[in-house]
Amino acid sequence: MERSRIIIVGGGIGGLACALALAQRGIASIVLERSAEFKEVGAGIQLGANVFKMFERLGLADEIAASAWFPDKLVMMDALSGEPVVTSTLGETYRARFGFSYGVIHRADLHQTLLSACHQYGVELLTHADVAHIAQTASQVEVVCSDGRRVAGRVLVGADGLWSKVRQLVLGDGPPRVSGHIAYRGVLPRSAVPAHLWSPSVVLWAGPKTHLVHYPLRSGKLFNLVAVFHSDQYSEGWDAAADSAELHAKFAQAQPVVRELLSRIDTWKMWVLCDREPITNWSHGLITLLGDAAHPMLQYLAAGAGMAIEDAWVLARCLAQTPDNPAQALLDYQNQRYLRTGRVQYAARFFGELYHASGVARELRKQLLGGSRAAGADNPMAWLYDGIE
Numbered sequence: 001m002e003r004s005r006i007i008i009v010g011g012g013i014g015g016l017a018c019a020l021a022l023a024q025r026g027i028a029s030i031v032l033e034r035s036a037e038f039k040e041v042g043a044g045i046q047l048g049a050n051v052f053k054m055f056e057r058l059g060l061a062d063e064i065a066a067s068a069w070f071p072d073k074l075v076m077m078d079a080l081s082g083e084p085v086v087t088s089t090l091g092e093t094y095r096a097r098f099g100f101s102y103g104v105i106h107r108a109d110l111h112q113t114l115l116s117a118c119h120q121y122g123v124e125l126l127t128h129a130d131v132a133h134i135a136q137t138a139s140q141v142e143v144v145c146s147d148g149r150r151v152a153g154r155v156l157v158g159a160d161g162l163w164s165k166v167r168q169l170v171l172g173d174g175p176p177r178v179s180g181h182i183a184y185r186g187v188l189p190r191s192a193v194p195a196h197l198w199s200p201s202v203v204l205w206a207g208p209k210t211h212l213v214h215y216p217l218r219s220g221k222l223f224n225l226v227a228v229f230h231s232d233q234y235s236e237g238w239d240a241a242a243d244s245a246e247l248h249a250k251f252a253q254a255q256p257v258v259r260e261l262l263s264r265i266d267t268w269k270m271w272v273l274c275d276r277e278p279i280t281n282w283s284h285g286l287i288t289l290l291g292d293a294a295h296p297m298l299q300y301l302a303a304g305a306g307m308a309i310e311d312a313w314v315l316a317r318c319l320a321q322t323p324d325n326p327a328q329a330l331l332d333y334q335n336q337r338y339l340r341t342g343r344v345q346y347a348a349r350f351f352g353e354l355y356h357a358s359g360v361a362r363e364l365r366k367q368l369l370g371g372s373r374a375a376g377a378d379n380p381m382a383w384l385y386d387g388i389e
């Protein structure tokens with residue numbers, strides 16, 4: 001019985017979505033999480049119609065909608081001039097075009113929703129399970145945790161994020177690429193944001209080698225800020241304490257409203273942003289990768305978690321369709337996913353360049369993106385938001 005289950009390494013958004021998608025198809029799994037509890041750090045996350053399509057299939061649509069915020073627009077402002085660059089209408093226009101909404105949600109709420117659903121399905125969830133070694137034969141995989149515990153299963157899914165141990169054990173392709181871009185994140189209560197700084201939209205202030213994004217969270221009770229800038233000070237890190245002096249220096253040329261927004265947050269959390277070149281071969285025998293472990297991307301398309309959730313759905317479908325040949329199912333899954341996720345990886349880099357443009361590139365940005373856009377048939381992001389079959 002135990003050997004027929006799927007082992008999932010990593011209980012983040014991707015790992016839990018995978019356990020849930022498998023459970024819905026009657027496939028048992030065990031999730032091994034190295035942390036002391038299943039938990040996500042506090043910050044916002046944007047989710048396109050392609051992800052809401054997945055929530056509906058996973059039976060989570062109502063619960064997600066209850067804690068999400070549905071912005072009316074995506075707005076890009078020029079942080080130097082204070083002029084709008086482009087406005088994209090969301091709301092009903094977007095929903096009519098893509099069939100589902102565009103929303104933002106607190107990561108902890110999304111993670112908790114997935115966790116509760118996993119509990120309801122009786123998914124086995126193990127904490128303090130830091131996977132250190134993996135061995136596979138033709139018919140089973142066995143992991144050894146750093147405390148010596150052993151877990152066996154019929155397939156192993158590495159959903160262990162950007163610094164994936166499973167990826168290193170299987171592919172051995174070294175650490176991810178450090179982009180030189182740093183993200184500072186902070187969340188404020190609604191009451192700490194004066195009316196002239198608050199907006200119901202997702203607003204992005206684009207400046208030379210910097211940008212600031214803000215939007216409401218938790219049905220409008222919170223206000224999320226993400227400030228990104230180029231820096232060569234850091235080589236790696238995750239959820240580290242931030243250096244506010246560097247942040248304020250980088251945004252010194254930005255409009256007063258941007259600087260005022262930044263000054264509202266006392267304690268920031270810092271992320272060093274990394275990605276990798278897309279690959280085509282992340283399944284090896286009975287082991288595969290999912291989410292950031294398979295295709296880490298810069299966050300400029302706000303799509304990494306969405307891609308992990310889509311991965312989960314496709315992987316579960318492939319395993320259900322080919323129950324007697326799991327190695328083939330893992331190849332089918334990888335082959336159905338790598339072009340779409342690779343496109344997001346490349347497009348995210350390109351959008352980062354646009355957001356952080358100066359000089360001629362800044363003028364071109366206005367020419368390329370400029371104006372006001374409804375979510376019509378010619379929406380340039382339709383390839384992403386239309387989602388998967």
Ligand SMILES: Cc1cc2nc3c(=O)[nH]c(=O)nc-3n(C[C@H](O)[C@H](O)[C@H](O)COP(=O)(O)OP(=O)(O)OC[C@H]3O[C@@H](n4cnc5c(N)ncnc54)[C@H](O)[C@@H]3O)c2cc1C
Pocket residue numbers: 009010011012013014015032033034035044045046047129130131132159160161162164165166183226271273290291292293299301302303304305306307308
């Ligand atoms: C600044 C920023 C903004 C972003 N904004 C968005 C957005 O708006 N929309 C969006 O869709 N995406 C966004 N993303 C991307 C998104 O956060 C990631 O793509 C997503 O969290 C990936 O989920 P995952 O489950 O693959 O990995 P992770 O969330 O990294 O989870 C990995 C899990 O594995 C565990 N683990 C690691 N190693 C081991 C081990 N050896 N043994 C056991 N467990 C282990 C970890 O503790 C963790 O719980 C953003 C990212 C950043 C940095």
